[in-house]
Amino acid sequence: MDNSIWGMLNDAEQQLLRDVEPRALDGLDEDALSDLHDRVRRARNKYSKLYRRRAAAEVREAGARAKGHERHARTMIKAEAFEEALERVSRKLAAAAKASAAELKKERLAAARAAKAAAPKAARAAGGGKVAKGRKPAKKKAPVERKQVASARATKARTQAKRAAKKR
Numbered sequence: 001m002d003n004s005i006w007g008m009l010n011d012a013e014q015q016l017l018r019d020v021e022p023r024a025l026d027g028l029d030e031d032a033l034s035d036l037h038d039r040v041r042r043a044r045n046k047y048s049k050l051y052r053r054r055a056a057a058e059v060r061e062a063g064a065r066a067k068g069h070e071r072h073a074r075t076m077i078k079a080e081a082f083e084e085a086l087e088r089v090s091r092k093l094a095a096a097a098k099a100s101a102a103e104l105k106k107e108r109l110a111a112a113r114a115a116k117a118a119a120p121k122a123a124r125a126a127g128g129g130k131v132a133k134g135r136k137p138a139k140k141k142a143p144v145e146r147k148q149v150a151s152a153r154a155t156k157a158r159t160q161a162k163r164a165a166k167k168r
Contacts (some may be wrong), residue, residue, distance in 0.1 A: 005077060005078075005081055008074055008077065008078060009078065013043065013078070016039060016040060016043060016082075016085070017081065017085055020036070020088050020089055022088070025088070025089065025092045028092075028096075029096070030093070030097060030100050033089065033092055033093040033096055036089055037086070037089045037090060040082060040085050040086045040089050041086055043082045043085075044079060044082035044085075044086050047075055047076075047078045047079035047082060048079045048083075050075050050079075051072050051075040051076050051079050054071075054072045054075065055071075055072050058071055058072070
């Protein structure tokens, strides 16, 4: 960044842009990057809105859009500086989020494998999935029987719908 741009910025803005330098970003975790991203985005939005508002107000007085924009070049330069900073932080945040998601996925898969490996042992200890004493195992219905039940339900629903329509 040019020294001329640094001269335009106040101390807080300079510190914010120093926080976005690659060396400073390397030591940050995902949460810190997210906070920094929010701060830089707010600064970028501030100067972008300010530039647009001022330039729009000048158009009517100047009589041309280009003339209205020339007077606010300093604000535009600040907005562009923060736009570049936001891009840098966004890329770093995306990389950190991707790494975090991959790590979380790996942990969840490991936990699922451990639970799956422990499940057969627990089932054997509980009796191997047998039905408790005094109960009969549930009888599985054949596809034909399931179709008959579904057909009967549908017929009943249609009949009730016809009755309700007649009552109206």
